Amino acid sequence: MKTSASLSSLLLATTTSAVHIPRHANTTEYSVKTPPLDTPWTYEVGTNPWPEYPRPLLERSQWKNLNGVWRHQNVSSLDAVNSPPVGQTLENAVLVPSCLESGLSGVQGEYMLYNWYSTEFTVPSDWTGENVLLNFGAVDYEATVFVNGKKAGFNRGGYFAFTLDITSYLTSGTNELLVFAHDPTDSDPYVIPIGKQTLNPSHIFYRPCSGIWQSVWIESAPANYITELNLNADMNGKVSGSITTSTNTSTSVEMTFTPRGGSGSSATHKCTSGDFSFTIDSPQLWSHESPNLYDIDIKVGQDQVKSYTGFRTVSRGVIDGVERPLLNGEFVFFMGTLDQGYWPDGLYTPPSYEAMTYDLKTLKKIGYNGLRKHIKVETDLFYKACDEMGLLLIQDMPSLRPSQTRTLKDCTEETILPNNAQQAEFQRQLQVLIKQFRNYPSIITWVIYNEGWGQITDPPYPEFGLTDLVLQLDPTRLIDATTGWYDHGAGDYSDNHHYANPQCGSPFYSIQSSPYDPSRIGFQGEFGGIGNNVSIEHLWNVQEAIDTINQTYEIDTTLAAWNYRGHELLGELRYQVQEYACSGAVWTQTTDVEGEVNGMLTYDRRFLRPDLAQWNADFGAIYDAAAGRSNSSMKLF
Known part of the structure; x- marks a missing residue:
C-alpha cells in the first residue's frame, strides 16, 4: 500500500x-x-x-x-x-x-x-x-x-x-x-x-x-498559560470541568463551541479559571453511529488554544431486570477487538498516521464498533481518530510485571508483585492516565487490572480503593476493575475471560473467571483467539517466536476452517446475548503479534482473514439480538 x-x-x-x-x-x-x-x-x-x-x-x-x-x-x-x-x-x-x-x-x-x-x-x-x-x-x-x-x-x-x-x-x-x-x-x-x-x-x-x-x-x-484542561460534555448539554494555569491565579476564560461540519450555531461561555459548569441548548450528540464533535476555541487571558469535545453520557441502567451499559441513555452492545497496538517495524510506534488509522478503518469494515486498548497507551492522535470515526474505547492501565515469577533461595517460586512503594507509583501513574485522556469522548470504560497481572490478591483488595480513586477523577465513565480473574466485586463489570468459547453473562463459567454477578454488567473481556498460520512472508521472522505459534489457543489449518470457527463462536455469543445477560465482548485480536497468529490482520497488515460478508452478518445478528433485549423500561443510576 x-x-x-x-x-x-x-x-x-x-x-x-x-x-x-x-x-x-x-x-x-x-x-x-x-x-x-x-x-x-x-x-x-x-x-x-x-x-x-x-x-x-x-x-x-x-x-x-x-x-x-x-x-x-x-x-x-x-x-x-x-x-x-x-x-x-x-x-x-x-x-x-x-x-x-x-x-x-x-x-x-x-x-x-x-x-x-x-x-x-x-x-x-x-x-x-x-x-x-x-x-x-x-x-x-x-x-x-x-x-x-x-x-x-x-x-x-x-x-x-x-x-x-x-x-x-x-x-x-x-x-x-x-x-x-x-x-x-x-x-x-x-x-x-x-x-x-x-x-x-x-x-x-x-x-x-x-x-x-x-x-x-x-x-x-504567554507567561500565564493553560497547564490542564478537564472538560466533559453530557447528553443534556451540560459542560463541566476545570482549567488550571501556570500561575494559579484567577484568569478570565472565554470558550466558544462550534459544531464541526458547519451545521448548527456556535455558543460562547465566559467565566474564570478554576471549576466551571454551564449548559448548551440542544447539542448534537456523539455516538458510535453519529460521532458529532464540537470544536472549541479557548481564551484564558493571553493564552489561546483549540480543543474539541463530544456531547455524550456513559452510565449504567437496568433494562428488563439486567444491568446494562448505556450510551446516551440507551443500551449499546460493545463489540470490539483486543487491540495490542504493536507494529513489526515500529513496535509501540506506528509508522505513520495513515498506518495507524488503517487498523481502525479495518475494524469498522469488519463490523466492530469499538476496541479494547490492551495494557498499552497510544498517542493522542489515536484517540482523536477514534473520536472522529465513532469507535467505542475501553482503555486499560498498563500492567505491572505481568504473569512473572522469581525463584527464591530455597528454590521455591513466588509471583512478582509490587511492594508498597511500587504500588503507590502504580496508583500515581493510573491517575496520570485518567487525567491525560479523560477528555476523549470515545473512551467509555477504564480497566485497572488485567487477569491478575500485578494485582495484589490478599485483603484489603487494592482494586476497591483504586476504583474509588478513578471514580473521583472521572465520574463520567464506567470502570472494569478486574478484567479476567481475581474478581472480588469491585467496579461496574462482571468480566469473564475464556478461550475460545464465550461465557458472557451466562450460568456457566470456567475456574479462571468468577461466576456472573447479576448486580454488575455481564461482559466477555476476552474470547476467540483462534489462530491460522500463514506463510513466512507474513510472519515475525524470529525463530523463538515461530516456535511458539502452536501455543495459540487454537490453530485452524485452513482459512475456511478459521472463518467457520469464527462463525460458530459468534453464534454462541449471539445466543448468550439473546438468552442470558451478555452486554459486550472483546475478540482476540486486531492483528497478529510476533508469535501469535490470531489476528483479524496478519502482523504486517497485508492479509485480512475474515470473510467480510460472513462477519458482517454475524455481527449484525449480535447487534439485533441486543436490540431485542432493549425494549423494556429502564432505570438510570
Missing part, C-alpha cells in the same frame, strides 16, 4: 515547521534497520515522521516539531545521567520518535536500558517575549532532560506526556537538547507498568520499547 501524493501533501501541510535536522546529525547516516517483518509503510517513513500536531485537545498555533534524525548512544549504567555529554557528538543516528529496539529507529538494539539522545533546535524569532514549552508525547521509562547543559526536568512513566517550561535555559541561536532515557522494563528489582513488554520475549509477551517513542515539540505560550 503506497501513500498517495495528495495524502503526503496534506500531511506535510498540517505541520507549521519543516523537518528539524540538528547541525551535528548527518541524515545519510540514518537508515531503517531491516526488521524481522515490515509493513507497507516501513520504507515510506523517511526522516520527517509524525508531522501532525501531537496534542489535539490543547493545540497552540505557534509550535515547532522536533521529530526527525537525532543522535543516540547506549551507555552502561544509570550513573551516566550525572555526566551529560554536552557539546559531544553521540555515536549513532536515530529516528525520533521510535522505539530503540525497532527497525524504524535505525538502531534496533537489545537491552537498551540506559541511553543518551541529543539534538539541536532554534526558537523562532517571532516567539520573543513568550515562554517556550518543551513537550514529550512519551519516553519509556524515565527521562532526564538537559537544555544547554542544565537539567531542565525529569519524568517517570513510559506511557504519558509531560511538558517542561525551558524559557530560562535558552540562549539566542542554537540550543542543545540532551535526554537521558532509563528503561529497566522487567529487569529486577523493578516492578513498573510495562504492559506486554519484556526483555525476554515469549509468545504473548513481546520485544520492549525503550526511549522516545512519541513526538517531541516546542511551542510558545
Whole structure:
C-alpha cells in the first residue's frame, strides 16, 4: 500500500515547521534497520515522521516539531545521567520518535536500558517575549532532560506526556537538547507498568520499547498559560470541568463551541479559571453511529488554544431486570477487538498516521464498533481518530510485571508483585492516565487490572480503593476493575475471560473467571483467539517466536476452517446475548503479534482473514439480538 501524493501533501501541510535536522546529525547516516517483518509503510517513513500536531485537545498555533534524525548512544549504567555529554557528538543516528529496539529507529538494539539522545533546535524569532514549552508525547521509562547543559526536568512513566517550561535555559541561536532515557522494563528489582513488554520475549509477551517513542515539540505560550484542561460534555448539554494555569491565579476564560461540519450555531461561555459548569441548548450528540464533535476555541487571558469535545453520557441502567451499559441513555452492545497496538517495524510506534488509522478503518469494515486498548497507551492522535470515526474505547492501565515469577533461595517460586512503594507509583501513574485522556469522548470504560497481572490478591483488595480513586477523577465513565480473574466485586463489570468459547453473562463459567454477578454488567473481556498460520512472508521472522505459534489457543489449518470457527463462536455469543445477560465482548485480536497468529490482520497488515460478508452478518445478528433485549423500561443510576 503506497501513500498517495495528495495524502503526503496534506500531511506535510498540517505541520507549521519543516523537518528539524540538528547541525551535528548527518541524515545519510540514518537508515531503517531491516526488521524481522515490515509493513507497507516501513520504507515510506523517511526522516520527517509524525508531522501532525501531537496534542489535539490543547493545540497552540505557534509550535515547532522536533521529530526527525537525532543522535543516540547506549551507555552502561544509570550513573551516566550525572555526566551529560554536552557539546559531544553521540555515536549513532536515530529516528525520533521510535522505539530503540525497532527497525524504524535505525538502531534496533537489545537491552537498551540506559541511553543518551541529543539534538539541536532554534526558537523562532517571532516567539520573543513568550515562554517556550518543551513537550514529550512519551519516553519509556524515565527521562532526564538537559537544555544547554542544565537539567531542565525529569519524568517517570513510559506511557504519558509531560511538558517542561525551558524559557530560562535558552540562549539566542542554537540550543542543545540532551535526554537521558532509563528503561529497566522487567529487569529486577523493578516492578513498573510495562504492559506486554519484556526483555525476554515469549509468545504473548513481546520485544520492549525503550526511549522516545512519541513526538517531541516546542511551542510558545504567554507567561500565564493553560497547564490542564478537564472538560466533559453530557447528553443534556451540560459542560463541566476545570482549567488550571501556570500561575494559579484567577484568569478570565472565554470558550466558544462550534459544531464541526458547519451545521448548527456556535455558543460562547465566559467565566474564570478554576471549576466551571454551564449548559448548551440542544447539542448534537456523539455516538458510535453519529460521532458529532464540537470544536472549541479557548481564551484564558493571553493564552489561546483549540480543543474539541463530544456531547455524550456513559452510565449504567437496568433494562428488563439486567444491568446494562448505556450510551446516551440507551443500551449499546460493545463489540470490539483486543487491540495490542504493536507494529513489526515500529513496535509501540506506528509508522505513520495513515498506518495507524488503517487498523481502525479495518475494524469498522469488519463490523466492530469499538476496541479494547490492551495494557498499552497510544498517542493522542489515536484517540482523536477514534473520536472522529465513532469507535467505542475501553482503555486499560498498563500492567505491572505481568504473569512473572522469581525463584527464591530455597528454590521455591513466588509471583512478582509490587511492594508498597511500587504500588503507590502504580496508583500515581493510573491517575496520570485518567487525567491525560479523560477528555476523549470515545473512551467509555477504564480497566485497572488485567487477569491478575500485578494485582495484589490478599485483603484489603487494592482494586476497591483504586476504583474509588478513578471514580473521583472521572465520574463520567464506567470502570472494569478486574478484567479476567481475581474478581472480588469491585467496579461496574462482571468480566469473564475464556478461550475460545464465550461465557458472557451466562450460568456457566470456567475456574479462571468468577461466576456472573447479576448486580454488575455481564461482559466477555476476552474470547476467540483462534489462530491460522500463514506463510513466512507474513510472519515475525524470529525463530523463538515461530516456535511458539502452536501455543495459540487454537490453530485452524485452513482459512475456511478459521472463518467457520469464527462463525460458530459468534453464534454462541449471539445466543448468550439473546438468552442470558451478555452486554459486550472483546475478540482476540486486531492483528497478529510476533508469535501469535490470531489476528483479524496478519502482523504486517497485508492479509485480512475474515470473510467480510460472513462477519458482517454475524455481527449484525449480535447487534439485533441486543436490540431485542432493549425494549423494556429502564432505570438510570
